[in-house]
Amino acid sequence: MQNSTSNTPMDVLIEHIRTRYHETHRREFPDLIALARKVETAHATDPNTPHGLTHALESMIAELEAHMREEEEIVFPEIRAGHGARAARAIPGLRAAHDGQEAALNRIAAITHGFRLPDYACQSWRRLYYGLGKLVEDLDEHMHLENEVLFPRLGSRT
Known part of the structure; x- marks a missing residue:
């Protein structure tokens, strides 16, 4: 979808964000948390x-969940109802949440020593870092799609 996003109808773009990113984050975070707990304990x-x-x-998913819920319950319905200007009022706060997610990813990179695995890392540790790599890619794509495609289409560049 990323190659043709500027011409994608808003309903299709919103549904893509919801299904490709929101649902993926909700599905994958519990496994990452369980693996992190297992590795930290072992x-x-x-x-x-x-x-x-x-x-x-855990902190990151709590903040991300609040962000996604705001989009799904307020912003996306406003857009679908043709109230883009009303939806655009939420964008500075959504951009701030994206900045918070970037900061959270930076904290995770620091905690994981730049996602470097020791040679002796167990399979759980390896799966954890693989999953974290995917999370970083997904969040980067998610935030880029919103910041650079969705939000500007609502007339907000703030």
Whole structure:
């Protein structure tokens, strides 16, 4: 979808964001949190362990969930109803939430030592970092699609 997003009808764009990103985040975060908890517990005394990752992920999904809910319950319905100007009023707050997600990703990168696995990392640890890599890619695409395609189409560049 990313190649042709500027011409995509708003309903199609919104549905893509909801199904491709919102549903994916909701489906994948619990597994990432469970893996983080498992790795932190199993390797509690290892200095390479991503100590604090479980908490960082739990905080991140809580903030992300509030953001997605605002889009799904307020912004997207306003757009679908033809009230783009009303929907645009929420955009500065949504952009601020995106900045918060970027900061959360930076915290996670720091906790994981730049997503570097030790040579002896177990399969759970490897699956965790693979999942985190996918999360970073998905969130980057998600935020780019909203910041650079959806929001400007509503007339907001703030």
